[in-house]
Amino acid sequence: MSNHYDAVVLGAGLTGLTTSFYLNKAGKRILVIDTNSRAGGVIETQEKNGYLYEKGPNTGILGSIEIANLIDDLQPDCEIELGNNNVSKRFILHKAKWQPLPSGLKKGVTTPLFTLMDKFRILGEPFRKKGTNENETLAELVRRRMGQSFLDYAIDPFILGVYAGDPSYLVPKYALPKLYTLEQEYGSFIGGAIKKKFKPKPEADKKATRKIFTIKGGLSKLTQAIYNSIGSDKFILGASQISINKNENGYSIILTNEDGEKVEFNSDKVITTIPAFELENILPFIEKDLLNDTQNVFYAPVVEVAIGFNKWKGVSLDGFGGLIPHKEKRDILGVMYMSSLFEDRAPKGGALISVFIGGARRPELTKLTDEEIKDLVEREFKELMGLEDFNPDLFELSRHTKAIPQYGKESKERFASVKVIQNKYAGLYIGGNLLDGIGMADRVKQGKQIADSIINI
Ligand SMILES: Cc1cc2nc3c(=O)[nH]c(=O)nc-3n(C[C@H](O)[C@H](O)[C@H](O)COP(=O)(O)OP(=O)(O)OC[C@H]3O[C@@H](n4cnc5c(N)ncnc54)[C@H](O)[C@@H]3O)c2cc1C
Incomplete structure (x- = not known):
């Protein structure tokens, strides 16, 4: 029975890790499989030249009780860091000038936005x-x-x-x-x-404060803490040629591991938390039309750049950052002042800024070369961020060709087809960011709900 599991989880991003964490905690025999050679999915913190920067999500919102509880459940292995007072100072570009986003009635009346x-x-x-x-x-x-x-x-x-x-x-x-x-x-x-x-809130709901947070040392400390708690022996990372099939007792999972060996497992339950477009590769037994509806979601591409300056000489970075409406016709989507929000992000006196490019409306920009992106950022920083010279001490570019799922009107069929598949194939759970929301708080909520529905059977 050594190759038999209660549950096999596909995907070791935040969703899959959350499901796995709670299943493991409840004593279920689990296996977590990912094609990537590290756990964490798009969450990835890096350190270089005295900067601590994110390649994926930069901040989370305590927008669900589940994410607050997960961080509590991981104590003392990950320490939450709430954004400082700067989180409420946000800027919007208007006629090429940064304007504060009004917070109260008085400012709302006078804003030029x-x-x-x-x-x-x-x-x-x-x-x-x-x-x-x-x-x-x-x-x-x-x-x-x-x-x-x-x-x-x-x-x-x-x-x-x-x-x-x-x-x-x-x-x-x-x-x-x-x-x-x-x-x-x-x-x-x-x-x-x-x-x-x-309206009075239930006591438990009060934990979902909607405050901006990160984890001390970066968001990877969160996924790493979950991974460590589950134990590396329960993961197969760097897997390839994964295929799942239904059999009379549950599911069989065949894959090639990092050493190039073909291995097979059986499991009562299979939970997928991988992106929608990957499903057809691993679920060959599901009817094409059902899968087509389930996979029908457009993932907007994004390029994210972490830019560090040992000495910042531009506009004041006193705030959360700025967003740039499409109407302004600029080539960047926005800037986040990471070193103004959180501690120890840049060398003393320096600044760390995250910049986003592309998205659903400017996908063509994500196809530019690294050099072209650097030129574009330089141009925008000189025009919008008050820099005369552009000589950053850190310039790290991360490409996400299929980053953020866009929930358009086709979502109705997608959500319905997931239900049909789950009803038809008992023990198969389809999660991930193709349904139930895209933010970290949504991901943890879904991951926990899937775990609960298995634990409480
Ligand atoms: C650039 C970027 C910035 C973001 N910023 C924020 C933010 O600031 N705040 C916020 O709340 N959210 C943000 N998000 C959303 C955030 O990504 C999610 O909330 C969350 O991290 C996604 O977790 P996940 O586990 O659902 O998916 P992922 O992290 O994508 O994990 C899916 C996993 O599945 C694996 N996989 C893929 N194919 C297969 C396969 N065939 N078999 C096995 N494994 C497979 C992948 O390797 C990956 O590890 C951002 C996303 C991106 C891309």
């Missing part, structure tokens, strides 16, 4: 009829309730920051379900937000 007409229009938001089209795009929804300038200078940059996405593609029902529900339940964003604020 929104037109006078839309500022008046917003007063009528609570009285506008709620939408009836479940496939309405985010752009349509915001235009209808708040006006074009709110779409251009509040929602568009927000969506760039979260999805690297396009509001005229994303459908709130799937991409921003909380926002969609706010309108559907309360008839208004403003009215709903106020009512929710005064």
